[in-house]
Amino acid sequence: MSQTLVAGANAALPNDTISVRIVSQLPIDCAAYRLSHSGKVRGDGDMIFYNQTRSDDGAVSFRGHDADGFFDINLTNQPADIEKIAIAFSSDQPLSQLGDIDIQVFQGQTLLLNCPLSAANRSEKAMILAECYKRQGAWKFRFIAQGFDGGLKPLSEHFGVEIADNPSPVPTPPPSPFQNQSSGINPKPANSNLNAQNSTPPPAPTVNLSKITLTKNQSTINLQKRDNFGKISINLNWNQGGNPNPQAPKKGRLSDLFKQNSGAARVDLDLGAMISLKNGDKTLIQALGGNFGDLQRAPFVCLRGDDRTGQVSGGEWLDINGAQWSQIDEVLVFAFIYEGVPNWSQTDGVVTIYVPGQPPIETRLTEGAGNLPMCAIARLVNQNGSINVERLDQYFQGHQYMDKAFNWGFNWKRGRK
Incomplete structure (x- = not known):
């Protein structure tokens, strides 16, 4: 039987793959941020959204369908230095005009958690909806509902993502599991900044939000x-x-x-x-x-x-x-x-x-x-x-x-x- 949370409440999560679904009456842009102990992303591979639908290791992925967004999160395979995964959204309209939002957590076909967010008197255009976080080696889920007056850019910068002011090359989308053998063109190499073994510090992450x-x-x-x-x-x-x-x-x-x-x-x-x-x-x-x-x-x-x-x-x-x-x-x-x-x-x-x-x-x-x-x-x-x-x-x-x-x-x- 599912559990309903109010803002600020938390609940235990299974050590498994879960799906977090964000249901909105109007289209919104959803994003997930994998955070280290500093509360910041480690690099651009830790932001998952419409321009980058998988984390650099594939342990978090996004699939969006108009007014619904799904984040599939493999909690077992998260890197050891990831302590939180924040789930957020942004829109061109304030929440009061978007209508109520539901955040739902599934394990397979089973609904575990439901977090209803009322839009009444909410003027924010961006919001941290919830987070998965580690506590004493176990994963938990917290319903947050913390708003921002800005859009996706200030929200992302809050988590340490450096946003490109000018359009930059868009990352090659992830390969399909049905890759045809005749495709022939090599995909763009994965970002190796985080694993570089040299004395030069990796560049700050830069993400292009434009579409x-x-x-x-x-x-x-x-x-x-x-x-x-x-x-x-x-x-x-x-x-x-x-x-x-x-x-x-x-x-x-x-x-x-x-x-x-x-x-x-x-x-x-x-x-x-x-x-x-x-x-x-x-x-x-x-x-x-x-x-x-x-x-x-x-x-x-x-x-x-x-x-x-x-x-x-x-x-x-x-x-x-x-x-x-x-x-x-x-x-x-x-x-x-x-x-x-x-x-x-x-x-x-x-x-x-x-x-x-x-x-x-x-x-x-x-x-x-x-x-x-x-x-x-x-x-x-x-x-x-x-x-x-x-x-x-x-x-x-x-x-x-x-x-x-x-x-x-x-x-x-x-x-x-």
């Missing part, structure tokens, strides 16, 4: 021409099955997402792309039919793999060889619901495009109508060597209808995986 959100009203962005854009990675993530515990409190938006005869089921979204090259060749890559593409040879686009279980928190990934961008004319990125009743408005689907040296580009799948399982998400178009990213967010009855709408001209037949 770009494409919306219906602001639907395009152009990335200036380069000789080599590096490895471009596109991530599709979504609510893969509703509330982790069907008996836990709900806000309505995550309950009963996809029903089958046996009850609630995890939804299987598939990521894919249509690629047009400068030489006129056109290619379709998707898990359906088993065409995963290739990075080193045409079409220079590769689907890392297919999460057929719907249980991989990192979602699905598509990579583009930016060193070969001059040979690519267009990449149209799409997704379709392979299993489950189409209900895009409740998947909380989000697509994030990572281009080295640029803030992440994010678009949300918000305009899907019922019974239309196919979504044209965005297209990346080569405009005289630059990358023009255009949000589409258009929905169709199937592959052929989407093909016809964008004049690709593929020959279609029924496939399976």
